[in-house]
Amino acid sequence: MGSLDANPAAAFSAFAADGKAPFQPLNPEDVRAYLHKAVDFISDYYTNIESMPVLPNVKPGYLQGELGASPPTYSAPFDVSMKELRTSVVPGMTHWASPNFFAFFPSTNSAAAIAGDLIASAMNTVGFTWQASPAATEMEVLALDWLAQLLRLPTSFMNRTSSGRGTGGGVILGTTSEAMLVTLVAARDAALRRTGSVGVSGLPRLTVYAADQTHSTFFKACRLAGFDPAHIRSIPTGPETNYGLDPAKLFEVMQADVDAGLVPTYICATVGTTSSNAVDPVGAVADVAAMFNAWVHVDAAYAGSACICPEFRHHLDGVERVDSISMSPHKWLLTCLDCTCLYVRDAHRLSDSLETNPEYLKNDATDSGEVTDLKDMQVGVGRRFRGLKLWMVMRTYGTAKLQEHIRSDVAMAKMFEDFVRDDDRFEVVVPRNFALVCFRIKANGGMTEEDADEANRVLMDNLNKTGKAYLAHTVVGDRFVLRFAVGSSLQEERHVTSAWELIKKTTSEIMG
């Protein structure tokens, strides 16, 4: 809706003085000019973001009202797009990059990651096979192997060890859901083969398992892969295990299924649940799974990043006995979306289910068996050059700074936890494992638990309406609980302290 639309001749002149030169969408000087403008916007955005409301106040459909219901016929100078970005888009954003963002999990980020992602967008390579862009595959494999070492994963998960190419391997996917889906499919197909199923006739007998705290996307991934919704077992958890999976209960349910003629196929164990950061005991789950020949996947989307610090690594104990693990550097390892790292102990178990081999992708490198074609470890064929940003993060910052980053966030969360514990109007609902604090206004005095639920709901709404903080909630043990997730990449102690002051003040207003 830039005014230039009314003046096509002027708009065209943005590209060529006479309006007749050929259109050059990647003219290097235009690229340089547009991108420098974008960079300056970003740097200003980070500088000013603290003063912007974290949550916007806009109505559904507002953007169409501002930008128009139909596309422009004629071109406009790039400045018009940038102006509309500033005036119409930014005010409608929930600012995940704000240091006052404490909702969900932070999407952490860094200068090195953004630079790597930018270069990937510009190279725009599509690395479906090794040959389609050797360096893209090599870089992804290298970055994953580096990260495996940061996490002290066993070499069985690595693509390439000091003794050469292994049987394990990794791939960078878009989401944890995709990691679950592709491993579910591999496990499903293995179970069908094992049980002598004709085609998918045995599918209705397969069963899958996870704690009731597991991310809802697991249930969705199971349904996508064709598992019977009635055979997705949700194992109850409670405060006695801090909402982690009880291996004895898991065994009982699996054995009952076997007794009923069903086929236990897959277990998802979570290290750091979304709701409250509960941790399922990886090794014990793997031991139970082994009795039933079931696939074990570890979802460490958020907390996996913490395991680069020795003091948190014990949460992965037993990982050498699982089949696959995924974690997302786009959550807590300073790498912008999207970047979910999936490791499998036997890459062939994935590619057996996911391989395609059309004529136009046949090439000598693939035929040699010496290379990994990453399309065979994911849903799609096309793929961004995601390895570059992950490598740039590790290369630029180094292990020591990445550990410092984790520890700094955990220290801030601990500080907040201490604030909460020192104020007797509040309670910490579950022990803090990482950088998420689950807390609530306690049922004090004449308040019932239901009254407290309502008070917490009002507290959250009132906090979020200020624009000075954004918190999300969950339900733990039937109680409405506030989640305070520390770690947005621009966050400093003072933001945590200010948020706590705001929480105290808002609580006084509600309770008074």
Place this chain on the structure above:
Amino acid sequence: MGSLDANPAAAFSAFAADGKAPFQPLNPEDVRAYLHKAVDFISDYYTNIESMPVLPNVKPGYLQGELGASPPTYSAPFDVSMKELRTSVVPGMTHWASPNFFAFFPSTNSAAAIAGDLIASAMNTVGFTWQASPAATEMEVLALDWLAQLLRLPTSFMNRTSSGRGTGGGVILGTTSEAMLVTLVAARDAALRRTGSVGVSGLPRLTVYAADQTHSTFFKACRLAGFDPAHIRSIPTGPETNYGLDPAKLFEVMQADVDAGLVPTYICATVGTTSSNAVDPVGAVADVAAMFNAWVHVDAAYAGSACICPEFRHHLDGVERVDSISMSPHKWLLTCLDCTCLYVRDAHRLSDSLETNPEYLKNDATDSGEVTDLKDMQVGVGRRFRGLKLWMVMRTYGTAKLQEHIRSDVAMAKMFEDFVRDDDRFEVVVPRNFALVCFRIKANGGMTEEDADEANRVLMDNLNKTGKAYLAHTVVGDRFVLRFAVGSSLQEERHVTSAWELIKKTTSEIMG
């Protein structure tokens, strides 16, 4: 492996003079400095790319040898990452952005798209629900509705029309494979409900259909969704339909399945196949599907972009009768990876299968029913702010320039086709529909067809080894065929002409 690794103190000083200041991964001045360096790299890359070999000459594992098998402990100045990018990564890339790239389909790109993607990486918003970032969802919906108008899709596919919110909708996904998968799952679940299946017990009876020229990822998506591999029908095509799907044959196969007690569930029609750009007749396929209550999906990943020009729009005739259509601006609409647009006529048919509603994502906007939560139209939960780049492309260039871009590519392809037709050593194997020319050395004189196959294979290998052009091949009608795909965004007529000169010269060397 930068030399600074040996000198941790110096490396730390890249971040703070005393090595003790807190680590600030998003320090706005660092962001500005890193990104400006990246931008200059990109501009230089585009300026020099023409002289780089399109296909690299590197061995599997080469990058580990250059960058090291283990991650560095200490940080290094960003210049070290940039230097290693230049010296170790760039020489191992297949340069999809090169104007001498004629393989697969080009991954077209533009200054506006890269800028939009960069800003998305920096904002790093995760728009799973509308509330999680209103502008991100609003922008995606707006960009999709604009594109729908460029494609003259019926309003039934739009999110928001002049008369308000419709029942249709769109979503930007990572790949066509994901678009196929989610629509397959929706169609699968609808067929199971329709046939009174208990759980997934009816799944082994469901059947799906596509022409034998359909992308292999369709067969993979069907397997992911749990369809029986034996019930994925591949309908033979031949030169009599230029390798497009014959609706009469489709009807026969579907009727035979019904007669055998099976349940036709889903048909994939392609507009512009990867192999040879064949076009399945959309309207006629929809008419057959209607007789069996089967879902019709149109895969227009590549050629959909051409349909923004009136002279190509007829390839979508009948689209108002299909259930879903996907096309990928990351292929031919100047938008960098990843950007696949999926439109469905009834958004609820998708979300019925893909919806999740965990406690921590509950919010008033969702409860109001007034907004779209895009997580319910895709595999995962998390999602990049992909709408921004697509909007920036349409906003900056306008419909007229985008049409000029398509026409210019088609004109260059036509020029190449004329070159081939004018040289009697060659033949054009199928009529050119868009900007892909399928051609081969003919079996002349004493050559058998098998000899010609081998000559073409040698021609391709020799061309690709020069580094001055990169072509891929396919097999059409049992013959080895070269694919010349025009349209890389830096490409001009002179590159097509040079490639043709190189093809002629190399052919003379082989044939002589």
